[in-house]
Amino acid sequence: MTVVFVAPKSVWRQALATETRAALDAGHRVRLLAEEGPSWDETPLDERVEVQWSGATAVVAPEPALVAVVLNRIPLGVLRRVGRGPLRRPADAAAAWWRRTVLGPSTRRRKARTRALRDAHRRAFLAAALADGDFDWIVLHEPQAVELGVDWLPALLDARPGLVTTFSFEPRTEDAGA
């Protein structure tokens, strides 16, 4: 069978590495829809796993140029210069206040926009990656697989009632002879 692991945020990488290897060892072809990131170095995947990276971490809400210059670079640059002299402490305190009070709200808004953009990107990525229907078994490996599945999964389940769905790939009772 072809097993596809859906892990759009890849929050449980240790488990993904273990379970994809178990699926391969059980004789399945294994696909993985995942998010890239440096932490994968600590939990390397078997080279036989066919991985499609979402590219979501590269998606960032842009900061308006005017905000970047007027509210960020100019005032913090001035305070950095002032801080090189004897006014280091008050300049550092002023920079911290500026970041917290002036930049804080816009940074939070930008982070929220980035989250929304990334989720939209992940949804589009999953829909595109699964459009070929080249799988017999879907492992919904994390909460975000369900959250981001509302746009495409119900229709897929209607169309393919025999499709296997699970939340993990681990040794079943029949495999253990129980």
Next chain:
Amino acid sequence: MNADRHVAVVTPWYPDPQVTYAGAFVRAQVEAVAHGCAELAVYHLKSWPVGAVGAPLDADPAVVDLHARLLARSDAPLATAGGAVLHRVPALTPRDTRWITHSDASARWLRAFLGGAPLKAPIVHAHVPITGGWAALENAAPGARVYMTEHASFLAELLEQPAARARYDEILERADGFFVVGEPLYERIAAEFPHHAAKLEYIANPIDFAAPRERPPAALRRWLSVAALNERKRIDYLIEAFRRCRDRDPEITLTLAGDGRLRADLEALTARLGVTGAVEFLGSVDPGQVAGLMASHDLFVHTSRHETFGVVVVEALAAGTPVLVTRSGGSDQVLHGIETEAGRLFDVDPDPDVLVDAYLELRERHPAGTDVAAAREHLRAKYSYEAVAQRHFAVWDREGDR
């Protein structure tokens, strides 16, 4: 095997491929009792947080509907300890800290998984009453007996929430048996709910006594800690005390098994104190590795501020390794009556010299002044798989015989 014992275990904690040590004591319980049951099914209600922070679970009905549909079609019975069957039941939970919502979610998703039918087993044993216990009570068949064991270290925080507190009171009322794994939990629950105090009983987490070390340690130089690297475990205190002991004996070493958010800080502290070469950070270890680690070190050191039960203390002595541990609640109870034989207890105190003095005193009298073999036998009678299994069977069968 008893043909009458059909048992369901409901738990929010159980080892999985991501966190192999989470709920290892629940798997140990399953392994201990499975051989005496005609059928034993484990329902693992792992929390899956969804939605925006603070938003209710039903904020996105499409997600809730989809998950209910998936649960009803996604059962893959898994093999687990002792030949028991494991069902993974992801429980979508809102991102909030209110225990009442997590309690409701646990019951709701187990019901969805079961397709609205009750659990078939006439005996249900749940772990962590606020989540696993409530899910068990709300999904048990009419006439089924529901028991539960409290292990949680977050009970104080839970009981500060009025809705969760009222739920806990109801759980205590409805449970057929309510067990705690240590004296601190017993005292806390009895004090908070005195009208239910008579219902509380002790039950231990089972410990593997199968493979002790071949010979007792000659000198107490290779220290071992098995603990999460968090504030409660006071590993910074341990490292400072270790440094002071090492000033007296440069041969001693310290192995830290466990991980946590303080790891980087603790590694920096180790460097600052100039003991980097003598301290090894192992990170998280699989539960199956613990007995071997215990047996390959000379002394188990535990500096925790508070413990509900001293699992690791019993594991150390089961391996035949002496212990140097704080009076942290659970450890005191475990070592009651065998303190001298097992090693040494010391007070929870901010001064590292308290540990240093305790170590020097223990080192001075070991091995002639300790008797780890005797301590081990004492604990085996209470905490071995066989002993704990018999305790469960006695509880489950006494009610059935009524």
